[in-house]
Amino acid sequence: METAPSGRPSPGHARPRRDETIFRIATASFAVLVFVLMGGILVELVRHSGLSIRTSGLAFLVREVWNPVTGEFGALSSIYGTLVSTAIAMAMAVPLSLVIALFLVELAPPALSRIVGYAIELLAAIPSIIFGMWGLFVFAPFMAVHVQPLVKKTLGFLPLFEGPPMGVGMLTAGIILALMILPFVSAVMRDVFRMVPPVVKESAYGMGATTWEVTRKVTVRYGARGLLGASFLGLGRAVGETMAVTFVIGNDHTVSASLFSAGNSIASTLANEFTEASEPLYLSSLVELGLVLFGLTMIVQVAAQLWLARLRRGAGGGL
């Protein structure tokens, strides 16, 4: 098994044929292309946000004003909106995914588990723009009429739920994001649950533990690190999700404590304003926003990949 994958001739063997070398170099150069593209994105974004970086400096990151007319640009509201909508999405999607994975692995009979698992996978296949259409025309009015007034009546004293129930806004965006990352997170969590050796679970059952006790004290403990990795993957997706958020977040450059109020995210600002931007500084500021988003997702992705890679090594594959 040792020699097979590399296929390199042993020392003393005849020189590798020329077509072998060509084949190897050809495939390697396409492989390197992936790497180059990733680096290229960073280089291009830095290059084109140069004007904005020179003009606004670090204040860009903490300034709330966004005024193309006076040429003042600050990313604060976009960054704030990205973080808040992502936080709402994570707060909903992670616990939901956990219990869905529990349902798929521990509770449902295999046939039902397959069907439900497949339906949830299909949810992942639905394009972002469809979520946007549904969110704007169906879900936001539903929120405005049924959900938000109810929340207002019970928890309206909190600053979180101030303002009129408009439907669109931070909360609606967060809920739709949660729906969108749910399939990814629950799929990885399902795999993590499946990796727990049956004998460990059986011994707990043998001692008279209930399903929930086995899950909480054995399965979740055993797979804790995998569950964290799954959550990271969801986080990475939520941060950069564009179209669905653009449809329902309300697109307003303000920082507001209320989850009912309209806001914006980095991605939604780009989607809305990029084609309208004609001033060089305006364009450059938008590219810098893109650079911030790239940086955010890189951090999350790299952390998630390193984490999962370490796990896989520890578990000896299978994830």
Added chain:
Amino acid sequence: MIARSRAGRRGADVAIKVLSSLAALAGIAALAWILWEVLRRGAGAITWEFFTALPRPPGEAGGGVANAIVGTLLMTSLATCMGVPAGIMAGVYLNEFGQKTRLGAAVRFSANVMMGIPSIVVGLFVYTLLVVTTGHFSGYAGAAALAVIMMPIVARTTEDMLGLVPNELRESALALGSPRWKATFGVIFRAARSGLLTGVILAVARVSGETAPLLFTALSSPYWMDGLGGPTANLTVLIFNFAMSPYAAWQEIAWGASLVIMAAVLTLTILTRAVFREVGK
């Protein structure tokens, strides 16, 4: 540890079972709700004219999205022609040569990261590369953005699928004296056929519903295209523009286009499933 009552433990167990069943149900309900609304609202817009005519000016009823359908098909095909071969070659390297090399590890890592980079950032990248330099939006730039998104997906699935081919097959081909490239394309690819096809369809399904990377590369256009050299109409950007407009007639067209896109993407996804089932046999 405090021993809890039997009833309390049973109660907690039943509660969590009910909760997790409800959560699974909620996931399915969300899927059904979305599918139903798109079907219901989109079906009204689907007429013969919808597939054959150009969009009408704002406020006028009727009109179609023929130019956008052609644009989406062309750009997706072109992106597939660029992204799939490149992705497959990279995947071949990862599995056949790069399993234990440092380059392989670096490429595998960056492919995983690339798959998680927001598509709007890829759009921005291609904008700086192909729109700023040429001075105009184009269908080629749109296709390039889609290809950049496809390539890492195809590379990773290719690697995984080639990895499923038993090593004995590889060894026997090489033992017969066949060169490595012949063994790969002639023997290993044939064995991994369904798996490779699955990866390709998956990547096509993924990009055919993409909007963000096209917003500032292909842009959009109300006219028939004159090649891919200029702004190119496409379904997803049209949905965005028409849905955000205040005109009811345009919004209805947007729902019709949503139905077309959703049907296409779901068909491809289900096809993936059907093809992949063959692998198991």
